[in-house]
Amino acid sequence: MTQEEGGEGTTGVEGPAVPAFSVCQRVHVLGDPRRTGTVRYVGPVDGYDGSWIGVDWDDGGGKHDGVVNGVRYFSAKGQMTGSLVRPRNLSAGITLMGPCVSDTEVNLPRRRRVSFRNLKELDLTGNLLSSWQDVGSICEALPALEILNLTNNFLERDTITLEQLHLNKNKLKDNDHDGHECSTPFENLRCLLLGCNEIEDLASIDSLNLFPNLMDIRLSGNPVADPARGGLPRFILIARLSKVQMLNGSEVTSRERRESEIRYVRLVMVKLQSDGPEEIKRVHPRFAELKIHHGIEDEKPSTQNAATQSMASELISLTLKCVGASMGEKPPMTRKLPPPQRYVGKLKVLCESFFKLKFIKLRLFLQEEGSPLPLLLDDDSATLMDFGIGTGTTILVDEEMS
Incomplete structure (x- = not known):
């Protein structure tokens, strides 16, 4: 095996106080916090003494894909993004409290009083957070927190076995997500109750289609689903939600779905005359799909013979x-x-x-x-x-x- 990060020899002896690492933990090279990666293996390597850490580097620049001398120790995301590193050459970073109590003038009694109960905004961009449990602990410790920026932290997207999620009366305002990043962990979710929140935008409704097995949805009590407050009637909700089988506690039969989708398409076709195709595509993402599915043709312009057509039609x-x-x-x-x-x-x-x-x-x-x-x-x-x-x-x- 070639020499790895930090100039390791082939038999390095572990010194005292060697840090412990675990799979999925975020780390950086000791002395270079910009060189970050994710731990994919912890253990021995054939032919070498001591313990090794298999790291998949964020920016590449590794030695292999997790295979060393014909043995696979882990699977890296790329052919040359993985390395095996001695634990003493890695760092897991410092705790949130570390910088706050590092001042030599802060003695032990004062450290116990250090808190952030009034903190409203926290930017943790580019840190080494990897666990949603850690994120939950941060939020629990900061009761006044309103904005938390976790950009570029490579949080693990563990698959969650949760099938029912009840979020009624939580003052939620939107559920708008552009991609599958949020929905992918919830691939088993079948029932989502969002009743009596403050959701009012169409994008929040459309984003529910990202959950692959979501069939039971409650939206009643939200402005977007309350026609009395300018929200959508039931037939439009059904048409926009491609997989829903139970809406607001009432079953969506195959007949109701078909009729709702046809009514929805014809409604959008009327708007097409004034809004234009690009706006329709943006606001009504399922329109083209449903139009083809139900074989609905565009309305033909009037001709000279239109006046003679049967009024009954x-x-x-x-x-x-x-x-x-x-x-x-x-x-x-x-x-x-x-x-x-x-x-x-x-x-x-x-x-x-x-x-x-x-x-x-x-x-x-x-x-x-x-x-x-x-x-x-x-x-x-x-x-x-x-x-x-x-x-x-x-x-x-x-x-x-x-």
Whole structure:
């Protein structure tokens, strides 16, 4: 074996107080804190005395890939990123308290009083942290901490066997992650409860698709999932969440998924006329996939023969149900509406006529399968398509609250 880091001979004798190292620990070359790596092996090497540390160096510059004289001691990430090093030539760094008590004027009684209970921001960029347990200990010791920067620490991404994670009522504001770094350790996660938090952005919803086995999701109580606060109706949540089978405690049947995805695609197609393809791709990442999956074609522009086409092909069929206390018992009715009547305000006028409700101010709700609460259609100038309403939809006709 060739001489390794620190000018080792082949038989170096370990001196006293040799530091102990463990696999996955972060280290640097003694005297050169910029030369960092991760311990991948601790133990003997055939033909050499004493203990050796197998290190996979962050920036390469090693001697091999973990194989020495035909024996594999560890697997490095590259062909020439690994080395076998004597323990005395490595350092595990210093503790967080080390620099704070190193001043010779700080005596033992005063050391016991050193604390950081009011510390709000801590930058640990480029340190030797490798364990999430250590990160948890830091957060526990710093109760006022608001910002923690762990950039370039090479934290281990251990696979977690956790299948259920309950995070209700934690004041979480976002779950937006650009890649798989956060979701990969949670490949077994099947149930994630995020109810009654403060999540309000679409990216947080879309990022849930990164968890490969996540099927049961609770989002109720978040602004993004509350239509009354400008959030998404149930059918859009289903369409954006590709694997969800249980949403907010209600099963998502194959029929509901199909209908939700088709409604969602048609809703986005309307927006495509004003937002443009690039914006649609950014805001609706599943649109193109769903459009192809359900075989939905682009709407063809009008031609000279459009006026002669059958009006029936453009009609949508709605079921209307009276639910107002002062309306009396009225049987539900199904009506077909042409394009000029597909506005919320126009539909209210039609309902007044259909049910003979001339002296009652109406409000309309969209009843969705599996949704505990109907969606208020609160914009008279909006089209039914703006709310994702298509053929087969049920509309609840209620009276304004006095």
